Amino acid sequence: MRVRLFVCLFCCTLLLGLLSNSIHLVKAQIPSWKSYTDPGHKFIFSYPADWQVKGKHDNVTGSSEVILSRANSSRTQVSILYNPNDTLLVNSKTGKPIVPAKALTNLEQQISLDYVFFNATGKFPHKYTIQNHQSASDIADYEKSAGKPGKILIVFAKINDKDSCSFIYSDSKRLFYKNLSSVSQIIRSIQIFS
16 A cells, blocks of 8 residues: 555656646747837737837827837838828728728738739638737738748738728748747737727
């Protein structure tokens, strides 16, 4: 009976030790993230501590923009833009509000003018969303005039009938999906102050 008790205690101690080590390994693999509130106090989000962040707010228009870039990368970039009185949200012919998917299509048409090649997939209309807001998203392949192909993720959120928030992530084709996990966590962490 004592041998059985000893073996049981030994196994429990060993199991607890293994679990403790596993928990420390998991904690070590999760990077520490920072929190950022934009200068116009329109939104807040979390981002990896090793990424660089620059923000600006236009007091005249009320728009706020934040640019995130990954350290040691010239192509990994995230842009978050809060745009009050966004013309993309109004149908120019009727003056009535439009749905985020249509606004996203219009935004993609505007963005595509800056590229030699821009091909939106239309395959991910609701995959990525900004918390508690009607959103539409899409991934596009692009090529700049310098011949550098890449991919871009665009998430467009309708905050109300006038205001929008756009999230744009661009990267090289090689690194796009490698960094998409971190970028998805940034999207999920965005909170808009209405």
